[in-house]
Amino acid sequence: MQLSTFTKVPSVPREQNYNDFPVTVRVKAPEMTVHLLAPVDIVAVIDVSESMGWDISRLNVVKKAMAKVIENLGAAGAENRLSIVAFNHEVTVATALAEMTERGKKSASKTVDELQPDGGTSFSVALEKAKQILDGREAKDRLAFIIFLSDGSDNFFYKEQVPKAYPIHTFGISNDHSATTLKAMARLSSGSYTSITDEDLDKITEELDQLSDKLSSIVGVDMSINLKSLHPGVSLSRIGPSEAHDGSKSEIGDDKQTATIFVGCVSSGKESEFTVYLNVPEGQGNGTEGAMDVLMVGGSYKQSWDQKLITLDESVVTVKRPSLTSSCKELDLIEERVKYWSKVKLDLSEMSDKAEAEAGVIKVSGGNGEESNCQCQVLQALREASMEGINKAMHHDIYTATMLAIMLRHCGCGGKTTPAITTENVPSMPAQPTKAV
Structure with missing residues (x-):
């Protein structure tokens, strides 16, 4: 583990x-291999009240899902056992725990297939029967669980009736099931609760498949x-x-x-x-x-x-626990680069202004307006190209400084340069789109 x-x-x-x-x-x-897995005992408690036959027959969907449970418990080499308890207002079917051998699987499948919906709903009688089956085992050191499936509610069921010795994994089928009661069952017994709505009834097969596989592979x-x-x-x-x-x-x-x-x-x-x-x-x-x-x-x-x-x-x-003072030093790396590039851009602007002004003087003294105007256009294009190149270099330099500051802060270096942290460690800046001049 x-x-x-x-x-x-x-x-x-x-x-x-x-x-x-x-x-x-x-x-x-x-x-773990199947030979090292502990065998489990599971009691599947299935609601067969009249409402389980409504819609597209909720009971038929449960029967299909139970086929996956039986298949998983009967995996090669496993000695898992299963009991089927069906209930409405009383217990209608209760089978003894049986190993999921080929014979046991056929018997369990036949029992599930023959279930028919009828009558009211009583949670307490079903849970009491499941508890009796698990309490009556000779090998009580085996892992034991209860799977409880119902689409209804029981107004006369109280939390004191929950058998806490065995985790109960509850499934609320349809939009009308008593979520509060089924959640309480799961919580009090350290089990789980799953809600299956009318619109997603087919999901119960997947959910029971996953649960039974999980319970039969506990290490x-x-x-x-x-x-x-x-x-x-x-x-x-x-x-x-x-x-x-x-x-x-x-x-x-x-x-x-x-x-x-x-x-x-x-x-x-x-x-x-x-x-x-x-x-x-x-x-x-x-x-x-x-x-x-x-x-x-x-x-x-x-x-x-x-x-x-x-x-x-x-x-x-x-x-x-780095100091905020040292964290501020890390920001100095970025501030220094911003100041540097601001000065470079200012110097470029002054140089361009001076060159364009001189071109204007040539225009007046030389008298050749067409030639001077062409020279001004060239100077303007050079200004724009130079500024674009500086902006690209500035963005890359500041990005590098920012990444380096972040690395220094995470390493707790307080802004001090160390041989282990260099610009080679900094991720490359994302490529910037080029602008046609």
Whole structure:
């Protein structure tokens, strides 16, 4: 398991504070062969109330999606087991957990294909049955999950009825499902919630395909990331959830100095990112370059196949704290170049004015108006060509100075030239369109 950190803000001036300083924490699981994956037990709880037969038959769409679940769980070498629980106002079908061998897959497919919509809706009876099936297993060390699919609501269902021992991955089908209840189920059990609207019913196949593939390829369980402030003035303000891991939770300590991200299960080859926001105070760091150590990041997880606890190496997030005074010195590079080119342009303008004035004298004294007028036109063209050339050189020079100043600031050099930073390190200026003279 790889745990890494990075931030897009490399430095904060020591004279300033930074609220909500973002630090990205990334966790990625290695790719594992199917033989090293832990087998899972899944109970698929399917709503077969009367409304599931409405529209283009929501139940038929679910049946098609369940075919992908059965296929994924029956992958070669896997010993995954599946139970089907169908419900309306009562449990209508409940099969025992069966390994997804060829025989098991055919039996599960037949059970799903024969489901018919009828009756009302009761979430509690269905979840209670799913819990009984998982509680009754002899091998309770196997990973276990509940997939819950419904298009309705249950006004008599309460959060106390949620079996928190097993993550529940809920799917709200149609625009009429009870999103509040299904979200609560997922949140209380560290599961997930997916909404499938009437306009996108076919998406449930893709969503269930991805979920079942994820659940059947778990390599780490009880994954947690530990965060600790390394500076007395640095506090943790909030933690942004991972879009790729909506079953995670996070807790920040009362002192705002520590926090834990409960990632839960991590699947083979999958990656999750969390954004940790810090409040960084004014002040200088304790490193040789004024760097401030702001956050310690570590973690642990259990290998899914043998429950062995693995502790991840800790890493330190460091922020450079340059002085605003040195930052101003970096701007001097740009100011010097602007002054230089302003003087060059002024000198050119004075030289051109003098040449054109002399051409005017020749016109009066020589009496040849046509020849003098031609000479003035040549001088004007030379002025424009010279000014265009100077503008191009000026733009390139100032661009180079700006890029060099940025590099100096990021490296904390305070505007001092070092052998490692030269104009050769500066990216080329984008080509400017030429102007015809």
